Amino acid sequence: MKRILFLSIWALTTLMGTASAQISTPPPFLRQHSAWVDSVFNSLSPDERIAQLIMVAAVSDPSRSMIGSSSHPAQVEKLIRENKVGGIVFFQGGPVPQAKLTNHFQSISKVPLLIAMDAEFGLAMRIDSTVRYPYQMTLGAIQGHNDLIYDMGGQLAQQAKRLGVHINFAPVADINNNPKNPVISFRSFGENKYKVAEKALAYMQGMQDHGLLTSAKHFPGHGDTGVDSHYDLPLIGHSKSRLDSLELFPFKVLINNGLSGMMVAHLAIPALEPTPNLPSTLSKPIVSDLLKFQLGFEGMIYSDAMNMKGVTKYFPDGKADAMGLEAGMDVLEFTEDVAKSIQEIKKSIAAGKISQAEIDFRCRKVLEAKAWAGLNKLKPVKLDHLYEDLNPKQAELTNRLMTEKALTVLNNTGDLLPLRELDTLKIASISIGVDTVSTFQNTLGLYTTVDHFYVPTNPTKAQLTDIKKHLAAYNLLVVGVHLPSISPRNTYGLTTGMDGFLTELIDTDKAIVTVFGNPYALNNLSNIKKAKALIMAYQLTEFTQDLSAQLVFGAIPAEGKLPVTVNKDYLYGAGIHTPAIGRLKYTIPEEIGLDSKIIGYKIDSIANLALREHATPGCVVQLAKDGKVFFRKAYGKHTYEGSQEVKVTDLYDLASVTKITASTLALMSLWDQKKFDLDKTMKDYLPELKKSNKADLVWRKVLTHSAGLKSYIKFWQESQNPDGSFKKGIFSTTRSANYPTSVVGDSLFIRKNYIDVLYQGIRDSPVKADQGYVYSDLSFLLYPKVVKNLTGVDFESYIKKNYYSKLGANTLTFNPTRFYTLDRIVPTEKDTFFRMTQLHGQVHDEAAAMMGGVSGHAGLFGSANDVMKVWQMYLQEGYYGGKQLLSKDALLEFTRYQYPEIGNRRGIGFDKPNFIYTANAPRYASPSSYGHTGYTGIMTWADPAWKLNYVFLSNRVYPTRDNNQISQLNIRTGIMDVIYQELMK
Template sequence: MLDINKLSLEQKIGQLLVIGFTGTELTKELREHIRKHHFGNIIYFARNLEGKEQIIELSRSLQELVLEVNGVPAFITIDQEGGMVTRIFDGGTFFPGNMAFASVGNPDYTYLEGKYMAKELLNLGINFNLAPVLDVNNNSKNPVIGVRSYGDDPHQVAKFACEYIRGLQSEGVIATGKHFPGHGDTSVDSHFALPVIKHTMERLEEVELVPFKKAIESGIEAIMTSHILFKNLTSDNFPATLSPEILTGLLRNKLGFEGLIITDSMEMKAIAHGIGTAKGAVQAIIAGADLLCISHTEETQEEVFDALYDAVQSGVISEERINQSVKKILSTKEKYKINNYKSHLNQLSKEEMEKHQKFAKEISRKSVTLVKRKQSPICTPKEKTLVISTAPVALNAADAKLQERRTFAKLLADQIGGDYKIIGLEVEQEEITKLVKEAKKYDKIIIGTYNATVFISQGTLVNEIYKENKNVVAVALRNPYDIELYSQVPVFLTAYEYSQLSVQSLIYAMTEPSYTYVGKLPVTL
């Protein structure tokens, strides 16, 4: 039984903090850093994860240290959403992202995804997943959510997300709905600046809050806050993470959420370049947050610890307020038997992993969506074909570090015996002119665009080529909204993410005459 009365003030403050670090092992410096400040929880990023055996050893050594320092096991958290926000590449299955799952149309699949993902996370010593995204993506120019969402229908988002939550938590991993009260209708990325939303409560009740309400009813254990200023919800001019009116007034009191409130990274510029991370951490606790993510730098983690300790000593935050959050944290750690982590480590069989990978491949293949077809999308060696695409790159701070950079253009061209060209995210006019001239020599042009609504010169390229060669197949390699820039093309497909798995599925769909398209758009174009 975890007893709050056995914890010092320093240990209690450590329980509120979720820290990230660099490197792939528990170094002497990291060990001393955790000892000194009694840090109670960890977040993993791709930079920490090399492979199964290494991850298991890292989790084991961190748990042993945190238990020794605090007498309480650690939440080990991760953003393993699937798709473009995937942290584990070696040692876990690469699952498609949320919009890909939604395109297949069956929430039973997200339940299975949750179960399979939970088993794999526990196998590696990870007990707390910062997923699913509950944001309703109703802004085609959203730079950070997009395909991380299940779509633009709040009830559909709720349906798919709740099944994922049920699957994940049924196997003993904590699920986290994010980003409260909704990051779907922004055109600014809070990693880099403070987004502002002016919607009324009535509008939020109809759209953004629907998935959060359903997730709470489904028993979700944690909800992550957004660093967004909701002008018409607060009188304090604080972003949601720092606002008592949103965290306590709306989330706790109005929606009745009794689980853990965890912040998005407090080092994101929406906070760091405003109130500042340390002051922001104090205000987030005052607002009602239970866990604070300090994801990157040791110096900032120390500043936050000191700021919280000083706030209690000076009476800005009462120790009773700290106790409220610590009691929730301890009870959740007991409920999910975090102390029994060793019983899960390295327990998944090769056959079980193969089953998960087969499932992911099946979903990916089914998700490929043929949005528009006025001529055949099939590519064959009989046609002289030029394939053009960008390379896969991380587009924002939430995206995974891409482990493989094999391009759609090269892989498809190799498959059909065609030629290929790789373009940048932005295409200069000189290059557009050159490619248009080149396109006249081919029977068919296939162009893979990558968030062309942001990098609009890609759309210009498609339109200019179409003027000279009408046999164009356009493929959105991430956001399906790309077609808004080149709506006249005769064939348009979308795969919802630019990963090796999705590219393999696209190529299969485009080269296999017997393939039947079953994917449906989860957003309105």
């Protein structure tokens, strides 16, 4: 591919310097010297040779047909049987019906049929359930990266051939320099002839290099017209020199690089054809003199549809078909009356207007094209797996990458984009032109708390009043303008209600606007230049919505430039670069070189094993590599017996993952500020320990579980009498000034300051003399106190203010029922020994519950996505969202092995792979990796060597902690090992 593109750019450069230079490369199908061509040609009668030059229209779903009864399958079959037509161009329908019809039509045809489609932006231009690539105008915004357009052409070729299609009537090589053009517009790569040429060339080569015939269109240039040739004959009034230097330029480049086909438009061009009202399709000076002889084009020459008013208005009843061949056309597309056309062509032969030899030459050319396309070895289209084959994941990746590169920022007052200070923003999103929360809004919500509003195409006054009342509370509005039409015929679907409301939003001076539609639509948006920030997304798709939202938050940069001049405010080439600032990007496995089907199958198998064996009622799996979230899926239900399905946004009790997502994070922060020294002793930051057996324990050893601390104290047991009743004065069943803190819901409250009793218990607990490795929770219960002593700020406020709110990780919280309803929170254990209730929204760990739900060892709740944000900051050595929130030195110090010489695998707070595999970490994890598990069924793991980030959330303790199959089955580590194994292939 690189060699071909290099030659193409060389040819293009030559043409830029010398307009008359011709370095023509012949089309790939010519002069193949095929015995098959000779044999078939010799078997054809004169009439059948004419018929090979006719291509008729067909639809696979007549109920959706917009092109008349002649395209009905029964009528097409009749034309094949009786008139022996040479080809079919398919329009409306679906893949399987079209494939079946193709097989049938091919089976009854004397000569294999050349099957064509208008698939400028993919097969989806004509049929459902297939890939839709970006419009050419969108691709015109891409700067460089023509390899992506080449890849698109290659993929489209494979999809077309899989469907039994041999020619795509593409690319559009028209230069669109008329904003009011009703027929080209978004179908063009833009107004710059060089950019149009290079992108059309990449697209053409991608298709032809992968075995698909092409047909550039609409020669000699349909871009500067205000009339649609479907309904009338457009007039192009430019001079010959202007046409030669501008409109013809891309076509010359394509011809000189082996273009296989050219479609001629129905245009009146007095500078090239002086006969009034004679369309270019019927003009010998244009088709033969200019295209064939002057430009040296040897490929197939196709007419635009011969039923269009641009030709039939002045030349009805089959006369135009004969005149087209007389002008030099090779194939007549969409002939209205085949029998009449053949008769008119025969009359032209008899009158000497065209010779039989010329008909024969063109017939052989058609047969050569068929042979090159594989019709000499025709095989039926296989129906098995057709939908799957026509929708490959690689096509989705190409779609995503092209969309990403095209997105264009046109306004950016004060460098507002990408959004940085999330902790200072209260954001509302408003989608205009939709009836429900949009994809754009859902993706915005991945990055921080965003409240969503939406407005239909024709909003009522009451709807607008209600929304405006709410919006006053926000200091940033992120607005999506969802235009339902790409065409200027109906003002792009924009209503006065939509535009009026957008104007009001912009007038607040706090609106970021993304326009999902044709760039020319900016002329119809009254107040758009006053928007604080403006993103042009070029069209309304799931990809443009998803990736525009990611651009807003700096997960991806803005690199696109306007491919056309919209008005004096938005000129050709306008586009402001905005950087990526290290936030998570959401994509598919193919972007990191993995196969969606393979990893999906393998992870599903492990997760479903966990559900099937009742290792957990449900779980959430999220994986990222290189900062790109490529897998995010929920499995199962909240409970075995319930009906509520797990969602990826659900909050889980993170148990001991609190240690390294909250406590260790706070300590790293204090270490950065030189307020916390790992080599000082416990008494230095907890003076009450001065006279205890813990006074001289060094924090580095404490945090690596090697200071000899007791593993755990069952404080809840110490609050009970032998019969299981609570000791007097510790708990109350009602809240009061003396019992203010809930232990579980509204049914049990603990005495004020009882936390001091817990601290006393830790102070008085024994210390193991040899200080060997013993995993201990005890010090982590103390870290909230350490943080408060060193900062004067309570633990939860400190980490939320300094980290979670800055990261947009707002679901990370203690005591989540303060902020979330229970349907968002996954339940844990049915407590039958202490709190005597189903735990739901309260921390599972008993000690943390007795501390009011806020502890350094347990108590944190959150979603997988928000947990991953913290861990991505770790992987990025403290950087996230454009800010260095922790130092690189802190991450390196806290995540390295501290005492490997004595066999201690721990970092500071973090767990690390054991030196001999013990399943505490994924089997293939690198020595630089780190993470932690949580008692409730949680695992987080980060691997800098592979740039992998893994979050697994489950409630394996439901209904009882006695079930430990999640570890016995290696569910958590097994899922991450799938990724390692696939990456190592």
